[in-house]
Amino acid sequence: MKLVVDNSEPEIAIDSIDQNLIASIQNGLPICKRPYAKIADQLELSENEVIDRISKLLDRGFIKRFGVVVRHHELGYKENAMIVWDIPDDQVQIIANKMKSYSFVTLCYRRARQLPEWRYNLYCMIHGKSRDEVMNLLNEMLDSNNWHSFEYDILFSKQRFKQRAANYILNQGMLEK
Secondary structure (H helix, E strand, C coil): CCEEEECCCCCCCHHHHHHHHHHHHHHCCCCCCCHHHHHHHHHCHHHHHHHHHHHHHHCCCEEEECCCCCHHHHCCCCCEEEEEEEEEHHHHHHHHHHHHHHEEEEEEEEECCCCCCCCCCCEEEECCHHHHHHHHHHHHHHHHHCCCCCEEEECCCCCCCCCCCCCCCCCCCCCCC
16 A cells, blocks of 8 residues: 655644554555554554554654555556546536446546636546457446546546655654654
8 A cells, every 4th residue: 555645744743653654555555464563563563553643644644645656557447538527616626426336437626727728627547458348338437427528538648657655754764752
């Protein structure tokens, strides 16, 4: 699993235990049956305390996202497209929630428009084993929700880049207790 830490200034400072926790998970969780227990052993904490601290870091905004990075290509999903949408601002949250309900939508997020050059404000990623499959999935979503009136564009990937999390704790060593 990878995480992205929000680099904005939070209102409440984090302690050295949380800093060490972030340092220990920012490049991924250990691949084992109980990764939180392994981290807990390294930090001299309980497994429940590690889970609780990660949850609180997420709630307080110190960790922006925490989830799995799937290497789709290795799983046979050779094509992917970012669908960019021009959705009325008052409907973005409703539409995004509906998009996120589809199992084939792997990312869905809002970005500010960059007018006049870029009118799109909602983005979703669809992966498929072929371009035809991606297009069929998009059409299924369009048809079942009657979203044909929304302006959108389809951006198929041409190159694959390595996915990795950002590092926010520069010194990988643990802080002094």
